[in-house]
Amino acid sequence: MMNTPYPFTASVEQCLRQLTGIVSPTMNEASMRAFLSERLSAFGLKVESDILGNLHASNGVTQGRQIALMAHIDTVALQISSILPNGMCTLRYIGLRPHVALGQPMKVVTANGIVDGVIGFDTTSQYGQPKGLVEEDLWLDLGVSSAAETRQLVEIGDTAVLAPRFEIMNDKYLCGTGLDDRVGVLVMLETARLLMEQQLPVGLHFYGTAQEEVGLRGVKTAISGHEPEVCFVLDVDYATDMPAAHENQSGRLALGQGVGVHVKADNNPVLRELACRLAREHDIPYQKSIGRNVYGGTDAAVAQICGEGIATMNVNIPCRYMHSPVEMCHANDVAAAVNMLVETISFLALNPCDLRP
DSSP states (O other): OOSSOOOOOHHHHHHHHHHHTSOOBTTOOHHHHHHHHHHHHHTTOEEEEOTTSOEEEEOOOOSSOEEEEEEEOOBOEEEEEEEOTTSOEEEEEEBOOHHHHTTOEEEEEETTEEEEEEEEOOTTSGGGSSTTOOGGGOEEEOSOSSHHHHHTTOOTTOEEEEOOOEEEETTTEEEETTHHHHHHHHHHHHHHHHHHHHTOSSEEEEEEESOGGGTSOHHHHHHTTTOOSEEEEEEEEEOOOSTTOOHHHHOOOOTTSOEEEEOSTTSOHHHHHHHHHHHHHTTOOEEEEOOSSSSOSSTHHHHTTSTTOOEEEEEEEEEBSTTSSSEEEEHHHHHHHHHHHHHHHHHHHHSOOOOOO
8 A cells, every 4th residue: 555645746747748749649559669668667567569569568476366457559540541643641530530630730650750741621611610521621731742752751551640749737737649548658657666666466467558549459469368357447538527518428527526437337346346445545536427338438348358357447537628639637637546546456466355246
């Protein structure tokens, strides 16, 4: 157990700033995988990767309960589908929507490095306004005038992400590109650091999953061969504390009010109530919500049914403006997530308990 609550310090802020600056589109997560490998290795963990691009780190303890933490390392993206004679590129959208991409600077991942671009649109047409846009109304502009020039820079199939940015508003509001799921990766890193300091008698596994944004594709391969008994999935969830929110559908989830906890089919009820009880005992703020659907949407949906079944739990950071150029989370919710995880995992390591519903 921790003697003092975990704080969101300047060094934690700097780590998140670094994470948001890493270009890691779905299907091309190598840069984030390299960053995590270095960080987790420094904690004394053994790190490996698999054929799908997932990262797995473990403390090597095979006795006792096997517990996993998981965060996805990809972000939503655009993919070049064709190159037009004037050098512009048409696009396939992977998690992004036209109205949030309008006029945005982009970073294209190519075989020769990162190429800058911008999303172009016709300002003179009725589609010059965000409402009414369809995917065909936008294109990628690389600042060239011919297809030949474009082919010197990019290839069909290259992926692009929104140009990274990050700032903190009013000391606590975290505003940045790709907080889905950079903030989950941050929670995993900080929890790993604190757990490794405790040297608990438990097997610890940390997964950075690939291709989450294209159908939760990485998680099954990542877990294969390890099959932990418990898996905490660290991700963001849609905040509803704003105009036009749909609280009647998913429940209230507000920034700064604590870590989000799902009451859904793909979350183990015994594990969830244990974590909530420990949170109350240690004055850790949390919020229960039902999510947008009764199951699915995060890696928990796949992890839960791997092998003979895994006790899964979503640990969510409330997030405004998900899959947009600037997403918003709150530092207090990050701290609450880390505190809840450390207390719950410490308890599970030292207290045998049956997690079957």
